[in-house]
Amino acid sequence: MNASIIFSPVSFGKLVLKNRLVRSATWEGMATEEGGLITDTLLGLVEGLAKGGCGLIITSHAYVCRDGQASRRQMGAWGEVCRPGLARLASTAHAHSTPIALQINHGGLLSDASPPDLPRLGPSAVNSIEALGATGVVGGGTELGKAEIASLCRAFATAAGMAKDAGFDAVQMHCAHSYLLSQFLCPHVNRRTDEYGGSIANRARFPLEALRAVRGAVGEDYPLLVKINCSDFIPDGITLEDAVEVCSMMDEAGVDGIEISGGSRFGPRIPYPAGKTPMGDNEGYYRDAAELYKTRVGTPLILVGGFRSPAGVSGVLERGLADAVSFSRPFIREPDFPARWQAGELTALACVSCNICAKKARIHGNIHCAAGQPK
């Protein structure tokens, strides 16, 4: 194993990372209940990550409109009131010389935590119970009109502009995990017959329009990242072929980095599957997707999901399957593992992917590792 590759620098456009270890976006349930404003608890979590030696922190998903809030106590980037807290978050990371990207999102049909009187917007008027099965929120979805699509592009752009002004080093658009932009890519919920539905070029139209709007707001040189599913793992979800095609389109549209994920709340394979992950040569859920991506797309790739050991991470980097590797659950348990690895303590991560962190946080907020505790 060659651990030095993990601690070599890498660039995503103008964003330079000191190492290849990225904290993937993780909702923490630590923002204020009303408005998603930044709290001292959240600043403390980011400080721990920043001190812990990772190359880049990607924040939790932050909602760009009040009708797009997906989770309780989720961060907001929906208005001016959010700006001072966001600026404090960015400077907290910078105090420890760690770059930070703001992930921007709209929950679409999965806006479970937005005010109940607001519509659940989506590509088609799919009832979320129909989309999700028994686990879904109650209520029908509202099909977006073209003027509303244009207005949502502006909302993403405004949030991105605010992130830049607040001092973030990059923004990441959330096009994965069955939220609004990913819903457009997914035939299961995108049943439109206009130019936003049908072929993959049509289904990608809104995500690409949003991307161009964001690019227009932040300027040509500002680092712009995207997170996208390689597969929804449902029979009528986005396929790997389609996903790679969308990545090529985003490459052409000038994105600086793409993070490949997978899984959907519209099916049994969620984005953070529970249970022991393979280690070493077979580590990482989406290695096959990365392999295809690398033959077709030039944009540098961040690969997320199931990475737990220095050998697994360095193997993927050495084989050129990814330019950086990102982690969510391991950072909840060990925010300082990059510093530990860099100091030569190259042991596997302690996270056992039990998902008790997520289950408890959904009830109480304030995510933390609760491995070994009752579910």
Ligand SMILES: Cc1cc2nc3c(=O)[nH]c(=O)nc-3n(C[C@H](O)[C@H](O)[C@H](O)COP(=O)(O)O)c2cc1C
């Ligand atoms: C509690 C929890 C919250 C998450 N929140 C987000 C999020 O806000 N945005 C996002 O893109 N992914 C989110 N994810 C998915 C992770 O970023 C990651 O893609 C997934 O957990 C697989 O990586 P891992 O095996 O390293 O945990 C979340 C995962 C967990 C467990």
